[in-house]
Amino acid sequence: MPDDLSTDMPMIQFDNVVKQFGDHVVLDHLKFEVARGDRVTLIGPSGSGKTTILRLLMTLETVNQGVIWIEGDRLTHEQKGSRLVPASEKYLRKVRRRIGMVFQQFNLFPNMNVIENITEAPIHVLGLDKAAATKRARELLDMVGLSDKETAHPTQLSGGQQQRVAIARALAMDPDILLLDEVTSALDPELVADVLDVLRNVAETTDITMLIVTHEMQFARDVSNRVMMFDKGRIVEEGDPTTIFTSPQNERTRTFLKAVLAD
Numbered sequence: 101m102p103d104d105l106s107t108d109m110p111m112i113q114f115d116n117v118v119k120q121f122g123d124h125v126v127l128d129h130l131k132f133e134v135a136r137g138d139r140v141t142l143i144g145p146s147g148s149g150k151t152t153i154l155r156l157l158m159t160l161e162t163v164n165q166g167v168i169w170i171e172g173d174r175l176t177h178e179q180k181g182s183r184l185v186p187a188s189e190k191y192l193r194k195v196r197r198r199i200g201m202v203f204q205q206f207n208l209f210p211n212m213n214v215i216e217n218i219t220e221a222p223i224h225v226l227g228l229d230k231a232a233a234t235k236r237a238r239e240l241l242d243m244v245g246l247s248d249k250e251t252a253h254p255t256q257l258s259g260g261q262q263q264r265v266a267i268a269r270a271l272a273m274d275p276d277i278l279l280l281d282e283v284t285s286a287l288d289p290e291l292v293a294d295v296l297d298v299l300r301n302v303a304e305t306t307d308i309t310m311l312i313v314t315h316e317m318q319f320a321r322d323v324s325n326r327v328m329m330f331d332k333g334r335i336v337e338e339g340d341p342t343t344i345f346t347s348p349q350n351e352r353t354r355t356f357l358k359a360v361l362a363d
């Protein structure tokens with residue numbers, strides 16, 4: 101597809117997405133769009149469906165109804181002639197590699213050292229040669245402040261260091277979209293700032309589209325241009341961070357923010 105057409109498409113579009121587990125409707129006809137380069141923070145009480153949204157985008161879950169579009173391509177279906185068919189594994193791999201995710205629980209490959217963690221997918225998925233992948237990995241390690249940890253194994257790193265490696269690993273795939281799911285929630289408080297600083301730097305120096313689930317409200321204000329408040333699988337309020345954080349209109353947003361800020 102020519103660039104001049106695709107740049108007008110939303111980077112991410114949820115079109116009436118329903119996701120349920122058994123009878124439990126977790127996302128209820130959810131509709132939203134995210135433009136290329138947007139930084140959107142998702143807030144809302146536990147169980148409101150935030151992680152499910154990110155897992156759907158990673159194709160770790162599938163929708164029950166509705167369609168998710170990634171820059172005009174269906175996430176889970178592909179066009180075969182005039183027919184729309186469930187995506188092949190090959191198609192899914194292609195879509196997936198445009199999207200990087202960092203989870204709350206550090207999930208580095210435990211049997212690989214730091215540089216191997218970062219170069220694994222670029223070599224095996226993108227087909228980069230080892231020298232090029234290593235060069236890029238070293239640049240990213242420098243950016244996350246861990247150049248001296250190349251040969252360390254995950255167990256030898258603090259949680260904060262592991263998260264910074266996980267961020268470098270996601271960026272090594274040169275993603276269009278970065279999904280961050282409470283990446284500092286499992287960290288000791290003194291390790292949070294370094295991880296957030298790395299992410300601020302990513303936000304400032306790239307045009308990667310970011311969906312951020314976080315309870316770090318100052319961080320959300322610093323990096324995001326939009327905040328969406330979720331409750332029971334619906335967006336109850338959205339707007340720019342200053343408006344949402346200083347003068348929320350919705351009662352549930354007010355209650356939620358009060359509880360988070362009181363922590």
Ligand SMILES: Nc1ncnc2c1ncn2[C@@H]1O[C@H](COP(=O)(O)OP(=O)(O)O)[C@@H](O)[C@H]1O
Binds near residue numbers: 126146147149151152
């Ligand atoms: N694999 C699953 N099986 C059953 N229920 C699930 C599963 N994953 C999530 N849920 C339920 O979906 C709801 C939304 O979960 P989640 O997206 O993790 O919310 P959040 O990230 O906002 O806390 C919760 O009630 C959760 O228990």
Ligand SMILES: [Mg+2]
Binds near residue numbers: 150151152
């Ligand atoms: Mg969650």
